[in-house]
Amino acid sequence: MLNNTSAPEFILLGFSGFQEFRILLFFSFLVVYLFILLGNALIILLSNMDVALHVPMYFFLSNFSFLEMCYTSVTVPRLLGDFLTGPQAISLQACITQMYFFFSLGTTEFFLLAIMAYDRYLAICQPLQYPVLMNSSVCACLACSCWLGGFLTPFLPIAFISQLPFNGSNQINHFFCDTSPLINLSTGDTFMADTMVFLVSAVIVLVSFLLTLTSYALIVSTILDLPSASGRHKTFSTCASHLTVVTIFYSTVIFMYLCPHSGQTSELEKVVSVFYTVITPVLNPIIYTLRNKDVKKALGKVLSRTKQLAT
Template structure:
C-alpha cells in the first residue's frame, strides 16, 4: 500500500500517485474462468452492436429517426463497454493492477461521458416514439433529419461537458487513506470513499448531476410512455396495438434496466455505500445490460430481425 508526498495533477494537496484495482483478485482460482466469460461477453457486445450499426446504415427500410438513434446508441454501447472491459480482462491476467492517478481520472471521465450521453440518447429515442404514436400525422414533419442530428449533437455535447466539473471536484480531494480500490474500474462511489476530510460538497454535486442526467430523463421517459400506452390502448386495431407495443416495449425494457441500476449506484449516500455491492451492480450496468441490448432490440423488433436476416444472407452468399 503506497502513500506518496507528490501533488495531484489537479490540485495542490498531498495525494496518492496510484490506486490498486482489487477487481476480482479475491477469487484467484476463478481468474481464468472469469477471463473467458468476460472475453466472450465483450465479443458478443462488439459483434451485436456492430451488426445493428451496419444494418441501420445500409438497409433502406431502417432509414428512419428511430433507427438513426438506435445506431447512435449501439455505437455508444461499444465505446461505453470498451472503457472498462479491456482493462478488466488485462487485470485478470496480471499481478500488477495499479492504475495511475491521471489514468484513473481519465477513465472515469470517459466512462461518465459515454454513460451520460447514453442516458440522453435514450430520452431522445423515447421522444421519437412519443411523436410517432401520439402524433403520427406530423411525425415526418417534426422528426426530420435535421432535428434528429441536432438532438444527437446536443446529447453528445452535454455528455462531454457535464462530467468535467465532477472529475475536477473528485480529483482535487485529498486521498490519504488506503490506495486499494475495491472495484474493477475507476467509478465515482469507490473513489470518493477513499477521499479524506469533508466530501459533502462532492456528494451534493454527484446527487445534482445524477438527478439532472439520470433521474430527470428517466422521469421524462416514463411520462412519455404513460402517454404512449394510453394512446396505444385507444387504437381500434388489435394488430396495430400489438405492433406499437412490440416496438416500444424493447426500448422501455432497456431504459428501466439502465436508468434503474444507475440511480441505485449514484444516488445512494456515501455512508450507506457497500463497495462490494457497487462492484457487482456495476457489472450489471457496464457489461450485462450492453450484452442484452442487441438481443432485446433484435428479438423484439421484426423490422430489425428481417433486416438482419437479409444482411446476413447477402453477406454469407457474397
C-alpha cells in the same frame, strides 16, 4: 487540474475475492465483451446498409449502439487484464480519465434513452406530424446535443474530485474508478465533491427518467385507445424492447448513485455495477435484432447479397 499532493497510483481490487475463478471470469467477460462489440457493430452496419432502416428510430439506435461499444470499452478491457494478472496499479491521471469517460458516456446514454422514448412518442402519438417533427436535421441536432451534453455535464464534479488529496490508502474496492470508492480514499474535505456528484447525478438521472416515463405514459394511453387488440399489441411491441433496456439501466443506476450506502463498496454493489456496465450493452443487440422483424429482414438481405457475391 490534478492535485500535486495526490498519490501517484491506486490499486483496483476488482473481484479479488473470486481469484480462484479468475480464468473462468476472464473468458466469460471476454465472450460477453466481444459479443457487445460485434452485436452493436452489426446493428450500426445494418442501419446504414439497408434503406428501409434509414428512419429516425434506427438513426438513434445506431448512436446508441456505438455508445454502448465505447461505454463498455472504458471498463471491461482493464477488468480482463486484471483477471489475468491480478489487481494492477493505475495512476491517478488514468483513474480520473477513466472516470470522466465513464460518466460522460453514461450521461450521453441517459440523454439518448430519453430522446429515443420521445421519438417513439411522436411516431405513435403524432403519426401525421412525425415526418416533419423528426426530420433528418432535427435527428442530427438531437444526437449531437446528447453527445455534447454528455461530455460537458460531468466536467465540474470530476474537477472537484481531481483536486482532492489522496495521502492514505490507495486500494479502490471496485473494478473501475467509480466516484464513491475514490472519494472515500481522500484524506481531505470531500463535502463539495460528494455534493456535486450527487446533485449532478440526481438531476441527470431523474430529469431524463421523468422525460422517458412521461413519453411512455402517453404512448400507453394512446395504445389503450386503439380499437383492436392486434393493433395494441403491434404498437406496443415497437417500444417494448426500448422499455426493457430503460428499466434495467435506470433501476441499477438509481440504486448505485441515488440510494444511500455505507461508504464501502460491497460485493453486491460490484455485481449491480456489472448490470449497467456489461449486461445492458449485451441486451441491446439481443433485443434489437433477435426481437425486431425489420432488423432481421435487413440481416437476411445482407446475408443474401454476401452469398451471391461469394458465388
